[in-house]
Amino acid sequence: MAYSEKVMDHFANPRNVGEIENADGIGEVGNSKCGDIMKMYIRVENNIIVDVKFKTFGCGAAIATSSMATELIKGKSIDDALKLTNKAVMEALDGLPPVKVHCSVLAEQAIKAAVSDYYTKLGIDPEPIVGHIHTEDCEHGCCNA
Numbered sequence: 001m002a003y004s005e006k007v008m009d010h011f012a013n014p015r016n017v018g019e020i021e022n023a024d025g026i027g028e029v030g031n032s033k034c035g036d037i038m039k040m041y042i043r044v045e046n047n048i049i050v051d052v053k054f055k056t057f058g059c060g061a062a063i064a065t066s067s068m069a070t071e072l073i074k075g076k077s078i079d080d081a082l083k084l085t086n087k088a089v090m091e092a093l094d095g096l097p098p099v100k101v102h103c104s105v106l107a108e109q110a111i112k113a114a115v116s117d118y119y120t121k122l123g124i125d126p127e128p129i130v131g132h133i134h135t136e137d138c139e140h141g142c143c144n145a
């Protein structure tokens with residue numbers, strides 16, 4: 001399966017690349033199989049994600065999915081951002097080849113990690129709100145889907 005035009009567009013012209021200084025939340029996730037890393041920064045005001053930026057040291061599909069994921073959560077409430085699934089990101093990109101599905105999981109998890117960090121900084125336990133985050137060190141064996 002070839003990459004869709006949308007994937008190529010977001011890979012060639014990724015949106016929201018960079019860092020946010022003094023971000024309210026920073027999430028970093030990695031995939032142990034391919035070694036790719038994604039870092040996501042969020043700025044939160046009144047429960048709304050007013051700004052989001054990312055850096056991805058990874059493959060083209062990881063860049064495209066992070067780009068699309070940031071576009072989908074910008075201006076949304078934290079609750080809505082947490083509901084964003086990798087499937088929704090893939091659909092917004094008109095699909096990904098099956099071997100690249102795990103790259104979109106990285107984007108979903110990076111958002112959750114950033115929100116987790118945001119709550120942790122506020123002194124709130126993030127796990128009941130955000131749930132389990134699949135990281136490189138995850139022992140559940142569920143992270144390399």
Ligand code: FES
Binds near residue numbers: 060103
């Ligand atoms: Fe690692 Fe795509 S191959 S994130």
